[in-house]
Amino acid sequence: MRVISISQVSPEVAGCDEESGIVRKVDLPLARREFLKGSGVLMGTLATGSLLAGLAPSTAWALELKKLSTEQGTTLMAMGRVLYPHKKLPDAVYALLAKDLDGKAAGDAGTAKMLADGIAWLHTAVGGSFDKASATRREEVVRSMEGTAFFATVRGQCITSLYDNDMAFAVFGYPGSAWEKGGYITRGFQDLKWLPAPSKEASPPPFLG
Numbered sequence: 428m429r430v431i432s433i434s435q436v437s438p439e440v441a442g443c444d445e446e447s448g449i450v451r452k453v454d455l456p457l458a459r460r461e462f463l464k465g466s467g468v469l470m471g472t473l474a475t476g477s478l479l480a481g482l483a484p485s486t487a488w489a490l491e492l493k494k495l496s497t498e499q500g501t502t503l504m505a506m507g508r509v510l511y512p513h514k515k516l517p518d519a520v521y522a523l524l525a526k527d528l529d530g531k532a533a534g535d536a537g538t539a540k541m542l543a544d545g546i547a548w549l550h551t552a553v554g555g556s557f558d559k560a561s562a563t564r565r566e567e568v569v570r571s572m573e574g575t576a577f578f579a580t581v582r583g584q585c586i587t588s589l590y591d592n593d594m595a596f597a598v599f600g601y602p603g604s605a606w607e608k609g610g611y612i613t614r615g616f617q618d619l620k621w622l623p624a625p626s627k628e629a630s631p632p633p634f635l636g
Contacts, residue, residue, distance in 0.1 A: 467497035469522045479517060479594055488519045490526045494533040495542065500525035502546045503581065505558035509569045511585050515598050524588040528581065545577030
């Protein structure tokens, strides 16, 4: 796991991924606050009353960066929000993007330079701090970088960092892998409450062998 897991003590909620109708408790990949010795550190809190705040035992989170500075990590988080904007996803999820890119930078000098140069260009383009610029200006600047290696690297990392983690699963309502439990045919395949039920001709009973 990319970060230090913390256990959670949330109340169980109803769902379709278990026969009992109860969704298993999720171990959110948030990092516990501790003495961090890396190059930078990203820290924050989950919004009180949010879904993730209700699932986690603590609203505080922290991620250590080995190569990038705190400022560089924060800028990558802001760029990630421009590329894949989700109001429901907390900063803790976008911090995973910075953490993963930091890991690549720590293992390859060329990647480290490319990220540092790209981040510096973001600041230069907005005439100050990229993460403090207006949303419109940030989008304009990021769009202008499309086609560069920096843009491709950050965008490509977003796909796994932002969506392949338990926090995103909880926010988007994804119950997790189902193949080892028989798949989704008998575990919520037809649970689309926001669509009208299809006719029998359009959706015949599945073949179960």
